[in-house]
Amino acid sequence: MGVAGGAFLLAPALVAQSNCTFRVDPDEYLGREARIRRELFEQTRLARGWAGRAADARAVAAGEIPRRNFIDEEIFGKLERLNVPSARPAADEEFFRRIHFDLTGHPPEPAEIREFLVNDSPSKRNEVIDRLLYAPQFVDRWTMWLGDLLQNVTFPSNFDRQYDGRNAYYDWMRLAIGQEKSLKDLAYEAVSAIGNSYRKEEGGANFPLNGITPMGPIQDTYDNMLNRAATTFLGLSHYDCLLCHGGRGRLDQVSLWGATSTRLEAQRMAAFFSRARMIKPRVAASEFFYNSYDVTEAPTGAYDMNTVSGNRPNREPVGQVRSLTPVWQFSGATPGDGNWRSWFASYMVDDPMFARNFANRLWKELFGMALVEPIDSLDPARLDPANPPPEPWKMQATHPELLERLAHQFREDGYNLREFVRLLVQSSAYQLSSRYDGEWKIDYLPLFARHYPRRLEGEEVHDAIVKATGVATNYTIRGLETTSWAIKMPEPVEPRSNGAAVGFMLPFLRGNRDTQPRLQDGSILQQLNLMNDNFVLSRVKVTASAPLRAIAAMPENETVVEELFLRILSRRPSEAERGVSLRFLEKSGAARTAYVEDLAWVLFNKVDFLFNY
Amino acid sequence: MKDRFGFDWSGTAGTQFWRRPQLGRRMFFRHAASAVGGYFLLPTLATEKVASAAVTPRGTAKNCIFVLMLGGPSQIDTFDLKEGAWTPADLAPTSIGEIRWPRGLMPKLADQMDSLALLRSVRSWAAVHGLAQAWVQIGRNPIAASSRIAPHIGSVASIELGGRHPNPVLPAFVSLNVGSGIGPGFLPPDNAPFFITPNGSGLGNTTHRDGAERFDRRYGLLLEMDRELRETPELGAAPLQTASYNLAARRLIYNSEVDRVFLFDQNERSRYGSSGFGNACIAARNMLRANIGVRFIQITQGNWDQHENIYTPNAGHLLLGRQFDSGLGTLIADLKNDGLLEETLIVAMGEFGRTTGALNALRGRDHLLQQAALVAGARVRGARVIGSTNQAGSATLEPGWSRNRDIRAEDIEATIYSALGIDWTTIRRDDPLGRGFEYVPFADRDQYGPVDELWA
Numbered sequence A: 001m002g003v004a005g006g007a008f009l010l011a012p013a014l015v016a017q018s019n020c021t022f023r024v025d026p027d028e029y030l031g032r033e034a035r036i037r038r039e040l041f042e043q044t045r046l047a048r049g050w051a052g053r054a055a056d057a058r059a060v061a062a063g064e065i066p067r068r069n070f071i072d073e074e075i076f077g078k079l080e081r082l083n084v085p086s087a088r089p090a091a092d093e094e095f096f097r098r099i100h101f102d103l104t105g106h107p108p109e110p111a112e113i114r115e116f117l118v119n120d121s122p123s124k125r126n127e128v129i130d131r132l133l134y135a136p137q138f139v140d141r142w143t144m145w146l147g148d149l150l151q152n153v154t155f156p157s158n159f160d161r162q163y164d165g166r167n168a169y170y171d172w173m174r175l176a177i178g179q180e181k182s183l184k185d186l187a188y189e190a191v192s193a194i195g196n197s198y199r200k201e202e203g204g205a206n207f208p209l210n211g212i213t214p215m216g217p218i219q220d221t222y223d224n225m226l227n228r229a230a231t232t233f234l235g236l237s238h239y240d241c242l243l244c245h246g247g248r249g250r251l252d253q254v255s256l257w258g259a260t261s262t263r264l265e266a267q268r269m270a271a272f273f274s275r276a277r278m279i280k281p282r283v284a285a286s287e288f289f290y291n292s293y294d295v296t297e298a299p300t301g302a303y304d305m306n307t308v309s310g311n312r313p314n315r316e317p318v319g320q321v322r323s324l325t326p327v328w329q330f331s332g333a334t335p336g337d338g339n340w341r342s343w344f345a346s347y348m349v350d351d352p353m354f355a356r357n358f359a360n361r362l363w364k365e366l367f368g369m370a371l372v373e374p375i376d377s378l379d380p381a382r383l384d385p386a387n388p389p390p391e392p393w394k395m396q397a398t399h400p401e402l403l404e405r406l407a408h409q410f411r412e413d414g415y416n417l418r419e420f421v422r423l424l425v426q427s428s429a430y431q432l433s434s435r436y437d438g439e440w441k442i443d444y445l446p447l448f449a450r451h452y453p454r455r456l457e458g459e460e461v462h463d464a465i466v467k468a469t470g471v472a473t474n475y476t477i478r479g480l481e482t483t484s485w486a487i488k489m490p491e492p493v494e495p496r497s498n499g500a501a502v503g504f505m506l507p508f509l510r511g512n513r514d515t516q517p518r519l520q521d522g523s524i525l526q527q528l529n530l531m532n533d534n535f536v537l538s539r540v541k542v543t544a545s546a547p548l549r550a551i552a553a554m555p556e557n558e559t560v561v562e563e564l565f566l567r568i569l570s571r572r573p574s575e576a577e578r579g580v581s582l583r584f585l586e587k588s589g590a591a592r593t594a595y596v597e598d599l600a601w602v603l604f605n606k607v608d609f610l611f612n613y
Numbered sequence B: 001m002k003d004r005f006g007f008d009w010s011g012t013a014g015t016q017f018w019r020r021p022q023l024g025r026r027m028f029f030r031h032a033a034s035a036v037g038g039y040f041l042l043p044t045l046a047t048e049k050v051a052s053a054a055v056t057p058r059g060t061a062k063n064c065i066f067v068l069m070l071g072g073p074s075q076i077d078t079f080d081l082k083e084g085a086w087t088p089a090d091l092a093p094t095s096i097g098e099i100r101w102p103r104g105l106m107p108k109l110a111d112q113m114d115s116l117a118l119l120r121s122v123r124s125w126a127a128v129h130g131l132a133q134a135w136v137q138i139g140r141n142p143i144a145a146s147s148r149i150a151p152h153i154g155s156v157a158s159i160e161l162g163g164r165h166p167n168p169v170l171p172a173f174v175s176l177n178v179g180s181g182i183g184p185g186f187l188p189p190d191n192a193p194f195f196i197t198p199n200g201s202g203l204g205n206t207t208h209r210d211g212a213e214r215f216d217r218r219y220g221l222l223l224e225m226d227r228e229l230r231e232t233p234e235l236g237a238a239p240l241q242t243a244s245y246n247l248a249a250r251r252l253i254y255n256s257e258v259d260r261v262f263l264f265d266q267n268e269r270s271r272y273g274s275s276g277f278g279n280a281c282i283a284a285r286n287m288l289r290a291n292i293g294v295r296f297i298q299i300t301q302g303n304w305d306q307h308e309n310i311y312t313p314n315a316g317h318l319l320l321g322r323q324f325d326s327g328l329g330t331l332i333a334d335l336k337n338d339g340l341l342e343e344t345l346i347v348a349m350g351e352f353g354r355t356t357g358a359l360n361a362l363r364g365r366d367h368l369l370q371q372a373a374l375v376a377g378a379r380v381r382g383a384r385v386i387g388s389t390n391q392a393g394s395a396t397l398e399p400g401w402s403r404n405r406d407i408r409a410e411d412i413e414a415t416i417y418s419a420l421g422i423d424w425t426t427i428r429r430d431d432p433l434g435r436g437f438e439y440v441p442f443a444d445r446d447q448y449g450p451v452d453e454l455w456a
Helices: A012-017 A026-047 A070-082 A092-104 A110-118 A124-133 A136-149 A162-178 A183-192 A200-209 A218-234 A263-273 A340-350 A352-367 A400-412 A417-425 A442-447 A458-469 A499-508 A524-532 A546-552 A557-569 A575-586 A589-605 B024-034 B036-041 B107-111 B129-138 B145-149 B153-164 B212-231 B237-252 B256-262 B266-271 B276-290 B316-338 B409-419
Strands: A276-279 A294-297 A475-477 A480-483 B063-069 B093-096 B099-102 B116-123 B173-176 B194-196 B296-301 B344-350 B370-376 B384-386 B396-398
Touching (some): A092 A136, A092 A417, A110 A557, A124 A136, A162 A200, A183 A200, A183 A218, A200 A218, A200 A276, A218 A276, A218 A352, A340 A352, A458 A499, A458 A546, A524 B194, A546 A557, A546 A589, A557 A575, A589 B212, B063 B153, B107 B316, B116 B396, B129 B409, B153 B173, B153 B296, B153 B409, B266 B276, B276 B316
Parallel strands (some): B116 B384, B173 B296
Antiparallel strands (some): A475 A480, B093 B099, B116 B370
């Protein structure tokens, strides 16, 4: 293996001595890390890429992985205690492609890969991270994430946001990501919003609209406004259950907090929304704002217990109490003067669950699996390491202390998306390979002993093909700028104007943010599209693609093969792949150009193209 | 003992992190499966179900064809004919036995009346398109918490019936004439709908624009190039799963068996009414004839949502009705000739009905909860009506069945499951919410059930 035992082991004492910031001196660890990386780079260089076998396919002892921050302490500390081997750190190629997809939604250019590989600087990975965090494509990709989270849909099943609302919401989100708005401020604005849904400056007013519930009394809408806010920002989708029935006898095996929560408590939370008014403005049909919604707060009103119809069981008075006023369930606090939704929003963003929820969701975006799954079913009674639940309940998170430290750091960093992402991707844990040498066991799953591969989203597949072939199509989107990039779509059902693009992406299950969730499932249809759809076939042609044309003109087969792999798979070929490719090209004779196109087609259809590993 | 992925299941006892009270290992797997990483890195889980076994599914159907009449057809112009000054002459109301039927609009179905049962006491829960459309396809309130993970009825049929075919060519659940839709929910992706819009020229993307020979050369290179990756367990199950999808896709490409199903000529299309709906009916018939693994076929036809000009000749309901009739009427006749009708349940309905009596100010009809459905096949007794409505057709008068109330989407769901031999009271225990997933809501309270009178 070449990595001498003791010299590279982290000294835990050093970390304990570092003061409250949980960060450690970068140079110290980067120095060690650079040494290890060089060793491993040599081995992976010999192994020729990610698919090849290393000379010694032994998994790495967790103690040998450099610890860059508290994430690594927690992850590798636990692996060490359990004597579970770690995957090796990802080689540069693996890291470089992964960080590009995770931060910007598309792969790197071959020239960038080459430059990165020969760069000797021990801080080169952190530099790439920093550059990508501030790239315009970071805004595109993370606006898509935010749009999924806040459910930006033109025509959801419960109401019509319309294109102008959809665009205002999209612009508001883009601006928030672009200007590094604190996620705390964003959440506060969304929940407490007063404004018109068509106004970009008031775009957050689109969030309360998601709660609109037809075919029932207005209390159904208040309930679902709570539900959306609690699920999105606190991870507490169990309110959806509690608003029909209490937890006892139903959630007893699902959530300790839920099992002891009552319908009345949930309704008192929904009462925070009982002064919200969401009404279309009374203007002429020809006016721009005709189909918009004005989201306001009434000065009076409460949650009346007087329903016998609709989407939830009857609401009846409780003794003499005929209507409910708000009570924040976790502290018993009641709002003072002013806007009830603002009170909810301020309790919400200060609640420990707020930071935990974002930390957990963002962890999942980058690590493939959350510390608490499912991500919208957090149990407040089982997350605080200082207050573990009584037996037989177990702590809910795979790494309870880690989740708490992440939540704490997220708060400390001002709920800044970029800083939190930076924290995660700088860790050795994130930078582990997804290849696991040694015997993988199901038990290892919650330990993050390797990086988990994920399928590329439909937008990423589309953009990777467009970028690699250089063949772009302009898509018009109603009310927004024309663009060729799927990651810039304001919602996953776009570009509505281009059936071919949408048709190509459909099997990749982007969902519709409403009745169809975004899914990581594979399918036969995905494979048919990659093999035969005109979207791909029209692009693997030298007559259409300038980069392919340039590659096909290269005289040396070796260079052609290397260039194609770098361009399409963002890595060099393994020895085996190189051999297969060269033998293929050698047979081409006069049809060499066609064979180069064939090779390009094959690379787009390779299994590893479809995954971000 | 190791399974084919090399996993040693015996080593999984005593896991700490996902244990819940009294439900150790099973809950661990459930959680692991709900995470992306888990899904990739685990083989398919064995399901654990709790079925009540107190009911006996009818089991007369091997297949189901579900026609979703998107937008909501007017029940009083179709399956629950009510005549008045508004009735256009084109409808040509006729008595077939005791059933009044718009023979002018739907002549072929009139000829098949012996096979048709009309449910006239059906009532939707919601008059909002998105909600109601989802409702009839998942058989429960889409707003309910558990609906976040709810599978399409076809996906349930798939997971129950899909394993029976020894060598399927297509997935068990096929959805025709839409490109996307409600999927398998929390069920494994093999139960997802396979979307096809048939046009008679073959199955989409199963031929290679640059020619079959070139495809073979490319595909051969792909297999050689990717062998290493597709066979290595080091990345987990994901590449292996992708490889299996790829092989299944390859089987559809330049496959004459598949071509026989999706290639049909102008004459055939014309027999079925020369429409997209007709084409889908042909494909459905061919799929069942070919016995290639398909069990549940949804055909979506729309858009019936005519708030304006509902009776415009060659448009609106008059056009859609004729297309519906030419397609479905011919399909039923052909299936009958093939001997396939008696093992195929056919259900046609929209998500809700339309307002009754005189037309609205825009010469159309608006949304109404009251609706009607057409059922055929699977030995359903034909030439009759179950339930009846008031004079207008806007509310149920006689429910006409044992539960003595409106028939709901959940009851139709139960009917479909029962016909297919599926215990509709099943509660699955492999759901990620950990609460149990009922095939039909409130199964433990017997709140909904099949309309057994269809077979009486």
